[in-house]
Amino acid sequence: MAYKISEDCISCGACESECPNQAISEGSSTYVINPDKCTECVGAHDSSKCAEVCPVDACQPDPARKETKEALLARYKKLHP
Template sequence: MSLLITDECINCDVCEPECPNNAIYQGDEIYEITPERCTQCVGHYDEPQCQQVCPVDCIIIDEEHPESEEELEAKYQRLMAEKE
């Protein structure tokens, strides 16, 4: 599953630069995550880096976008191929 930033976000700016897939961006009111780019850091790190640095723990699993570990790995492979 991709991750989701809740409305508890305080716009502290620490999550965006941590995302290796450039999935996090400044939305109208809070930071948001593009589900098509979020792999929960699969392929890059053992744990989602945005969750690790978030001071208010407002980044949660997005139940609207369920994905298996294999699907996240395939998404990572696709994103890496697009970079080339």
């Protein structure tokens, strides 16, 4: 499932450069994740980098976007042909 950034985000920017898919950008009040680019880091890393570096634990899996590992890997391959 794609990750999302909660209102706890303090816009430190640490997560943006960690994303292997350039899925993270600065939004109006918090940083935001484009769910069409988030692969939970599948294809690039063993764990979700944004969640690892976030100092306030604002990057969380979005339960509304459950996806299989195969679907996430397919997305990663499409993003990185």
